[in-house]
Amino acid sequence: MTMVDPAVPRPVTVHIDPAFVVAPVRRRTFGSFVEHMGRCVYTGLYEPDHPTADERGLRRDVLDLVREQGVSVVRYPGGNFVSGYRWEDGVGPRDQRPTRLDPAWHSIETNAFGLDEFVSWARSAGVEPMLAVNLGTRGPREAMDLLEYANHPGGTQLSDLRRAHGRQAPYDIRMWCLGNEMDGPWQLGHQTADEYGRRAAETARGMRMIDPDLELVVCGSSGPAMPTFAAWEATVLEHTYDQVDYVSAHLYFEEQDGDLTSFLASSVEMDRFIGDIVATCDHVRAKTRSGKRMQISFDEWNVWYMRRFLAEGVPTEWVRAPSLSEDDYTVADAVVVGSSLITLLRNSDRVTAACQAQLVNTIAAIRAEPLGPAWRQTIFYPFAYTARHARGTVLRVECGSGPVVETARYGEVPLLDVVATHDDDADQLVIFAVNRGQRESLVLDIDLRAFPGYRVVEQCVLTDPDVRAANTSAQPDRVRPQTLPGPAVDQGRLSVMLPSVSWTMVRLATSG
Ligand code: AHR
Numbered sequence: 001m002t003m004v005d006p007a008v009p010r011p012v013t014v015h016i017d018p019a020f021v022v023a024p025v026r027r028r029t030f031g032s033f034v035e036h037m038g039r040c041v042y043t044g045l046y047e048p049d050h051p052t053a054d055e056r057g058l059r060r061d062v063l064d065l066v067r068e069q070g071v072s073v074v075r076y077p078g079g080n081f082v083s084g085y086r087w088e089d090g091v092g093p094r095d096q097r098p099t100r101l102d103p104a105w106h107s108i109e110t111n112a113f114g115l116d117e118f119v120s121w122a123r124s125a126g127v128e129p130m131l132a133v134n135l136g137t138r139g140p141r142e143a144m145d146l147l148e149y150a151n152h153p154g155g156t157q158l159s160d161l162r163r164a165h166g167r168q169a170p171y172d173i174r175m176w177c178l179g180n181e182m183d184g185p186w187q188l189g190h191q192t193a194d195e196y197g198r199r200a201a202e203t204a205r206g207m208r209m210i211d212p213d214l215e216l217v218v219c220g221s222s223g224p225a226m227p228t229f230a231a232w233e234a235t236v237l238e239h240t241y242d243q244v245d246y247v248s249a250h251l252y253f254e255e256q257d258g259d260l261t262s263f264l265a266s267s268v269e270m271d272r273f274i275g276d277i278v279a280t281c282d283h284v285r286a287k288t289r290s291g292k293r294m295q296i297s298f299d300e301w302n303v304w305y306m307r308r309f310l311a312e313g314v315p316t317e318w319v320r321a322p323s324l325s326e327d328d329y330t331v332a333d334a335v336v337v338g339s340s341l342i343t344l345l346r347n348s349d350r351v352t353a354a355c356q357a358q359l360v361n362t363i364a365a366i367r368a369e370p371l372g373p374a375w376r377q378t379i380f381y382p383f384a385y386t387a388r389h390a391r392g393t394v395l396r397v398e399c400g401s402g403p404v405v406e407t408a409r410y411g412e413v414p415l416l417d418v419v420a421t422h423d424d425d426a427d428q429l430v431i432f433a434v435n436r437g438q439r440e441s442l443v444l445d446i447d448l449r450a451f452p453g454y455r456v457v458e459q460c461v462l463t464d465p466d467v468r469a470a471n472t473s474a475q476p477d478r479v480r481p482q483t484l485p486g487p488a489v490d491q492g493r494l495s496v497m498l499p500s501v502s503w504t505m506v507r508l509a510t511s512g
Pocket of ligand 1: 035037078080180181222300357358363
């Protein structure tokens with residue numbers, strides 16, 4: 001057995017070539033999710049009494065952070081919430097909107113914020129709205145009504161209702177989710193795969209009769225651990241293959257029982273999950289003789305300390321906007337988020353949309369105190385840098401044999417996780433890399449001979465001697481990426497040091 005000296009950095013040879021194309025970088029990879037859950041909407045996006053609130057009651061400090069994060073598309077209004085939601089409650093004059101019980105999160109829903117406010121917020125944030133319809137307690141009729149209200153120009157009862165609410169132009173929402181996690185026993189109106197497959201197919205057919213060009217997402221399993229996983233996808237897709245464009249995937253990570261080694265390798269699970277979904281989709285494609293390749297909408301993913309949430313439970317009293325799952329994210333969590341984004345990019349040939357869950361306060365990269373400040377959690381940074389700089393095409397990175405770590409959950413896993421993007425028009429190459437190791441640094445020896453004239457213009461690293469360090473309202477900037485002097489490219493080779501438990505971005509260009 002070879003003893004490893006953690007003081008000696010471990011070398012890994014890496015080859016990058018513009019010919020190793022995976023797929024275009026999809027802007028929708030950098031999506032997020034706003035659910036009526038906890039304080040995501042109320043005192044997150046919307047807080048009329050906040051000092052930064054605009055005339056619509058939207059928090060400007062939060063809007064600024066959302067723009068800085070580079071979020072491209074936002075899924076709304078749930079989540080579990082949507083399966084008991086009546087969209088009509090959230091439109092029209094506020095003083096006439098009903099206050100109701102939200103059974104999903106055991107909360108009082110005032111409906112002060114609904115579809116019209118969400119679309120208005122999305123326009124200000126510069127994000128594409130993506131809507132989920134209720135297929136738990138409702139069906140095709142209500143989904144078609146919502147589509148008519150949102151997207152039809154005018155001259156019908158529901159489109160004229162939108163206009164009467166002061167929204168003349170149709171919302172032109174392109175991406176629609178056909179329910180949420182309909183396999184989950186916790187979901188209002190959850191169904192068997194056959195029941196849901198039929199309902200989703202009929203809803204999709206009705207919606208397409210109104211607008212054939214919509215992009216529709218059918219629910220996959222709620223996660224790879226579901227006992228029905230894969231059989232659910234196969235059955236649901238056999239009912240819906242011709243009617244939908246995407247199947248959804250959801251996955252949350254957390255450190256379990258102090259096993260940081262496995263936790264840092266969480267994106268391995270994401271990668272395997274994507275592979276299994278692709279295999280299932282392609283099986284149905286072959287069976288149905290379809291010419292269409294199903295895409296994956298990975299529309300819920302993040303680090304979520306769900307065990308803590310389940311142990312605490314939802315409030316026993318019915319209250320408005322309770323604090324739920326306001327996880328304080330650490331450096332280790334940011335590294336897991338960084339490598340999740342690397343995984344999503346590497347699978348861009350099939351994963352063409354993804355939403356980090358959620359956006360503000362609840363399981364979120366942005367935190368905002370009621371009447372107080374808003375700040376960036378650690379996980380904000382890998383997201384913001386990747387969203388800003390991943391452009392052009394995704395390149396597969398070929399690695400020589402590098403060090404591995406034995407994990408209890410995933411077996412042997414490489415310490416290095418890496419992907420690159422290449423923007424041919426801007427002559428820009430960006431390398432995103434994670435070192436999952438807790439002891440040793442890695443040194444990437446990068447072969448860049450296929451990129452003559454490129455030099456490093458920026459190198460950023462997120463790491464900390466304390467992997468549990470987090471940002472809080474008292475110390476909102478405790479953890480931030482550091483900018484390092486970029487190493488020189490020497491005869492087509494670049495050497496980059498990756499500290500233990502770190503996320504790194506290296507940006508190269510021919511100018512700038
Ligand atoms: O994002 C929190 C919850 O996680 C969502 O409401 C649900 O879809 C998932 O189980």
